[in-house]
Amino acid sequence: MSTDQTFYGSDFGALSSFDPDIAGVLLSELDRIRGGLQLIASENMSSPEVLTALGSTLSNKYAEGYPGRRYYGGCSEVDKAEQIALERCTALFDAEHANVQPHSGASANQAVYGAFMKPGETILAMSLPHGGHLTHGSKVSFSGKWFNAVHYGVDKETENIDYDQVTALAREHRPKVICAGGSAIPRLIDFEFFRNLADEVGAIFWVDAAHFIGLVAGRAIPSPVPWADVVTFTTHKVLRGPRSGALVCTAEHAAALDKAVFPMMQGGPQMHTIAAKAVNFKECATPEYAAYATQVIANARQLATSLGEHGIRPTTGGTDTHLSLHDLQGVGVTGADAEVRADAAGIVLNKNAIPFDPQKPNVASGIRVGTPCVTTQGMGTSEMVTIADLIATAVIKGDADPGHAVSQQVRAEVSELVTRFPAYPRP
Numbered sequence: 001m002s003t004d005q006t007f008y009g010s011d012f013g014a015l016s017s018f019d020p021d022i023a024g025v026l027l028s029e030l031d032r033i034r035g036g037l038q039l040i041a042s043e044n045m046s047s048p049e050v051l052t053a054l055g056s057t058l059s060n061k062y063a064e065g066y067p068g069r070r071y072y073g074g075c076s077e078v079d080k081a082e083q084i085a086l087e088r089c090t091a092l093f094d095a096e097h098a099n100v101q102p103h104s105g106a107s108a109n110q111a112v113y114g115a116f117m118k119p120g121e122t123i124l125a126m127s128l129p130h131g132g133h134l135t136h137g138s139k140v141s142f143s144g145k146w147f148n149a150v151h152y153g154v155d156k157e158t159e160n161i162d163y164d165q166v167t168a169l170a171r172e173h174r175p176k177v178i179c180a181g182g183s184a185i186p187r188l189i190d191f192e193f194f195r196n197l198a199d200e201v202g203a204i205f206w207v208d209a210a211h212f213i214g215l216v217a218g219r220a221i222p223s224p225v226p227w228a229d230v231v232t233f234t235t236h237k238v239l240r241g242p243r244s245g246a247l248v249c250t251a252e253h254a255a256a257l258d259k260a261v262f263p264m265m266q267g268g269p270q271m272h273t274i275a276a277k278a279v280n281f282k283e284c285a286t287p288e289y290a291a292y293a294t295q296v297i298a299n300a301r302q303l304a305t306s307l308g309e310h311g312i313r314p315t316t317g318g319t320d321t322h323l324s325l326h327d328l329q330g331v332g333v334t335g336a337d338a339e340v341r342a343d344a345a346g347i348v349l350n351k352n353a354i355p356f357d358p359q360k361p362n363v364a365s366g367i368r369v370g371t372p373c374v375t376t377q378g379m380g381t382s383e384m385v386t387i388a389d390l391i392a393t394a395v396i397k398g399d400a401d402p403g404h405a406v407s408q409q410v411r412a413e414v415s416e417l418v419t420r421f422p423a424y425p426r427p
């Protein structure tokens with residue numbers, strides 16, 4: 001190891017002698033990740049290469065502006081990082097323009113409002129309880145406080161997007177922006193439908209692809225890029241990059257969106273994170289990543305089916321993506337209870353409202369599970385059958401007490417599984 005690594009990468013030895021409290025948290029978090037099954041659909045495990053770029057001196061640099069037109073001196077090197085990230089991002093998604101500065105998915109979404117809407121104007125988006133996102137016009141978010149949000153949902157029978165309702169609401173409200181995408185949508189979205197509707201009513205078509213962009217990058221599902229005016233996304237979900245955001249758009253809207261990201265919504269870009277995004281985009285262009293994205297979906301399908309065989313019903317009957325949403329009413333357990341029982345057994349998942357949920361959101365009738373992490377660990381469909389067995393045992397027969405016999409038994413089996421498929425394997 002070169003001594004310079006201290007300065008361009010992370011030096012854990014120095015940290016642990018200076019600040020054992022925080023070094024201890026870093027270690028115990030790694031132990032936590034390694035010790036259990038991570039089934040949160042929005043999480044993943046970035047590569048050591050991505051983590052190295054994140055822990056670099058690029059974090060120090062102020063670089064307000066864009067490559068070649070900054071408000072600070074000394075940007076020659078960070079300009080290179082951002083330029084590489086931009087080129088790789090546009091190539092990966094066959095996009096006309098990219099902006100890699102958004103600090104997060106929510107920041108990228110703010111830029112869409114900033115570029116296209118004035119306070120009080122109307123956005124049409126998926127409702128939060130049916131799978132949308134807070135930034136799509138929820139009353140507790142800036143988007144619902146400052147804009148007039150009209151929401152569509154899913155059809156009661158199919159539990160898939162109610163396209164007739166979307167059409168009716170768009171014709172009635174003539175929104176400025178129509179948004180597709182959300183946090184708990186297991187099925188593919190008909191982007192062509194949304195494009196045609198947006199054209200009919202004169203709206204901007206925005207896809208929030210935060211959840212599924214990694215599957216698009218791996219060419220495992222159809223891309224929204226040819227259809228949408230703008231596609232925002234997070235970089236840390238299936239995509240497996242650093243915790244951050246980005247957007248791609250048509251050339252027509254490039255200037256408006258760039259101005260909305262900076263200076264309208266953000267200050268200085270996080271250049272270490274932008275470098276880490278560049279590393280991630282390079283990873284995503286490999287055949288290994290494409291195989292990973294395909295396996296994520298195969299695993300999610302198997303997990304959904306196997307949970308269904310235990311009476312833990314997948315909404316919409318299954319999934320086309322990396323996540324499935326399950327209705328627990330048939331097994332008489334709430335989402336909140338399922339979450340703590342699974343956690344007590346070493347399985348991390350989240351409670352989730354299901355469409356038309358009779359429970360309050362903090363109780364919920366469902367759980368959401370996703371396969372990005374376990375697939376990164378190298379697990380395949382046969383392990384998904386095992387994981388479904390373990391979830392069903394923990395949720396249906398288990399307890400919130402980690403000392404309960406069922407929690408202990410499931411935890412032992414989880415341990416055996418993650419020993420065979422370790423997260424961040426030791427060299």
Ligand code: PLP
Pocket residue numbers: 042103104105106107109132133135181182183208209210211234244245
């Ligand atoms: N959009 C969608 C659909 C999301 O699922 C999320 C986060 O889960 C976001 C936006 C916000 O991303 P972030 O947490 O990075 O702000």
